[in-house]
Amino acid sequence: MDDLEFRRKVLSGDTHSPAIEQAAQHNPDRQRWLQQARVLEAELNTGLHHSAPAELAQRLKQIPSQRQRKHRPLAAAAALVLSIAVASTLNWQQPSALGDELLQHIANEPNTLYNRQPVSPATVALVAQRLGYLFSSPQTNISYASTCAVRGHLAVHLTVQTGQGSASVFLMPNETDQPVQQFSHHHLHGRVIPLVRGSAAILSTDTRLLDQLAASTVQQLSF
Amino acid sequence: MGIRELFSWRSRSRFETLVDQHHKSLYSYAVWLCGDHARAEDLVQEVFVRAWQHLNQLSCPEAGRSWLISILRREHLRWLDKQGNGHQELALDVEHTDSYSAEHELQRHQLHRAILALEPGYMEPMLMQILGGYSIDEISAELSLSESAVQSRLYRARQQLQQQLGSTVKKPTKTTRKVI
Numbered sequence: 001m002d003d004l005e006f007r008r009k010v011l012s013g014d015t016h017s018p019a020i021e022q023a024a025q026h027n028p029d030r031q032r033w034l035q036q037a038r039v040l041e042a043e044l045n046t047g048l049h050h051s052a053p054a055e056l057a058q059r060l061k062q063i064p065s066q067r068q069r070k071h072r073p074l075a076a077a078a079a080l081v082l083s084i085a086v087a088s089t090l091n092w093q094q095p096s097a098l099g100d101e102l103l104q105h106i107a108n109e110p111n112t113l114y115n116r117q118p119v120s121p122a123t124v125a126l127v128a129q130r131l132g133y134l135f136s137s138p139q140t141n142i143s144y145a146s147t148c149a150v151r152g153h154l155a156v157h158l159t160v161q162t163g164q165g166s167a168s169v170f171l172m173p174n175e176t177d178q179p180v181q182q183f184s185h186h187h188l189h190g191r192v193i194p195l196v197r198g199s200a201a202i203l204s205t206d207t208r209l210l211d212q213l214a215a216s217t218v219q220q221l222s223f
Numbered sequence: 224m225g226i227r228e229l230f231s232w233r234s235r236s237r238f239e240t241l242v243d244q245h246h247k248s249l250y251s252y253a254v255w256l257c258g259d260h261a262r263a264e265d266l267v268q269e270v271f272v273r274a275w276q277h278l279n280q281l282s283c284p285e286a287g288r289s290w291l292i293s294i295l296r297r298e299h300l301r302w303l304d305k306q307g308n309g310h311q312e313l314a315l316d317v318e319h320t321d322s323y324s325a326e327h328e329l330q331r332h333q334l335h336r337a338i339l340a341l342e343p344g345y346m347e348p349m350l351m352q353i354l355g356g357y358s359i360d361e362i363s364a365e366l367s368l369s370e371s372a373v374q375s376r377l378y379r380a381r382q383q384l385q386q387q388l389g390s391t392v393k394k395p396t397k398t399t400r401k402v403i
Contacts, residue, residue, distance in 0.1 A: 011381040012359065012374045013352050040385055047334040048353050052250040053264060060242045060271045064235045130261055147265055152272050154265055 006030060010037045055111070055146075062108045063149050098175060099183030099190050101151055102201050106168055106188065112144040112159050113166060119145045128156050132197060133171050134222045151175070160213060167204035167213050171221070175199040182210075195221065237284070238275055245288050246271075248354045249295060255338075255350055256299050266302070270295045292355045293365065337387035345380035348373050 001009075001023045014020055015038050024030040106112070121138035127145040128135060131154060143166070144159035153174035160167045178199040181192045190203040191210045195218070202213045249270060253263035273294050274281075281290050338346060351357040351365065359377070363370045 008374065008378050011385075012377040013381075036385070037381070040381060040388070043330070043334055043388075044349070044353055044381075044384075047331050048251060048255070048338070048350065049247070050251045050254040050260070050263075052247045052267075056250065056264060056267065057242055057246050060246055060268065061239050063268075063271050063275050064238055126261060130265060147268065149268055149272055152276070154268060 003030070007033070010034055013041070015041050059109075059146075059148055062105075063152075065104065065108065098151065098178060098192055098199075098201070099181065102168075102170060102190055102192075102203060103183070103185050103188060105148070105150060105157075105170075106203055109148070109157075112146075112157065112168065115143050115159070116161065118143055118161070124158065127158075128171065131156050131171065131173050133173075136220050136222055139220075162209060162212070164209055165204065165206050167202055167206075167209045169213060169217060170201040170203075171195070171198065171217075172201065173198035193218065234278055237281075238271075238278060240284075241274060241281075241287050241291070242271065245291050248288060249291055252292060252350055252354045253295060253299070255346065255354075256295070266295060266298060269298050273298065288355055289357060289361060289365075292351065292357075296365075333388060334384075337384050340387060341380055341383055345376050345383070348376045349380045352377060 001019070006020070006023050009017075010020060010033070015034065020034065024034045118140065119142045121140055121142075124139040124142045124145045125135060127147060130147060133156060139158075141161045142158050143161050144157070146157050147154050148157045149155070150157075150170060150172055151174075153172070155173070155175075156169075156171040158169040158171075160169055175192075175198050178192050178194055180194065183190045183192075187205045188203060189205065189207050189210060190201060191214055192199055192201045193214050200214075200217050200221075202210050202217065204210060204213070246267065250263055250267050253266045253270075254260055257263045257266060270291055274291060281287060338349075341349075348362050348366065348368075351362045352359075357365065359370055359373050362368075363373045366373065368376075
């Protein structure tokens with residue numbers, strides 16, 4: 001192996017093979033050069049890594065439970081449709097497919113409700129902007145802002161803090177053609193409202209917050 | 224536990240293993256590809272949504288990382304197409320959150336700058352090799368390049384980095400790239 005080939009192999013990432021070790025064995029220049037390349041390789045191995053957000057793995061692991069609901073047997077889907085049809089005559093419906101998904105989502109991410117520290121309005125704006133939503137004024141009462149998967153598509157997930165309590169707001173660009181719908185499960189109530197782009201959903205234990213936030217969400221969003 | 228539940232549990236278990244083993248590398252790869260941490264996070268989520276939908280296509284667990292990186296590259300290209308810009312200016316912020324010493328942070332910053340200053344087409348083979356664990360022939364297949372072209376890009380990328388980092392040490396303010 002001549003010097004040029006040796007260097008080419010080493011700088012292509014082969015810094016530890018027996019052939020390279022052997023080629024450098026009795027040649028101090030090559031050994032020094034190999035040592036420099038190994039230092040660079042070690043720097044690259046650490047320097048190329050970026051720290052992943054702490055909750056990313058947890059959020060990724062929830063994807064199956066969010067997706068599986070789409071693949072329930074037909075009988076279950078038919079039963080769900082029937083239950084929605086029956087419930088549509090009532091004031092509060094049983095969870096719809098989307099409502100069910102959102103309730104499950106909140107149950108899987110209780111951490112989104114614990115934090116009371118406000119997220120900066122700039123961060124909220126950036127998160128919303130990632131999916132094409134713009135707020136007309138800075139959002140100062142948000143304690144959680146992130147994107148997450150709802151029914152296999154990315155959605156903006158916000159936790160809003162108000163004097164009356166907290167509420168979860170989802171902005172879902174892929175949930176088009178959703179009618180206004182309400183759902184509840186135990187003490188948690190929710191409402192889906194259509195937007196110019198996709199749909200929004202508000203979930204809270206306080207039904208008054210649903211009215212309030214549904215109105216303000218529609219007012220403050222532009223597309 | 225019925226057959227359906229057992230099957231579902233096995234799939235979930237495989238999926239969670241994929242997440243645990245590869246989400247960090249995938250996130251790093253995505254940050255380099257997008258130049259933006261927020262977009263990288265979205266991209267990784269999109270990748271794992273696709274991965275879950277097509278988990279049955281992954282027959283060999285050892286190929287998990289390269290399979291995910293292929294999805295990531297495809298999703299990223301699709302996103303670029305949608306944006307209609309075809310390329311992006313990379314401008315990563317240095318991460319200040321890691322608990323490294325100031326000197327280590329400076330070295331890391333210099334390395335990041337040097338990587339971002341690499342000639343177009345040189346960075347990705349290196350990412351595939353280091354973050355993805357690809358061999359030269361696998362990179363060649365993925366990027367539709369000959370093996371000698373891949374080897375040449377890997378070689379030149381490191382050569383440029385060595386020169387850049389060397390020149391940074393001697394002249395810290397100079398950031399221009401030396402082209403071979």
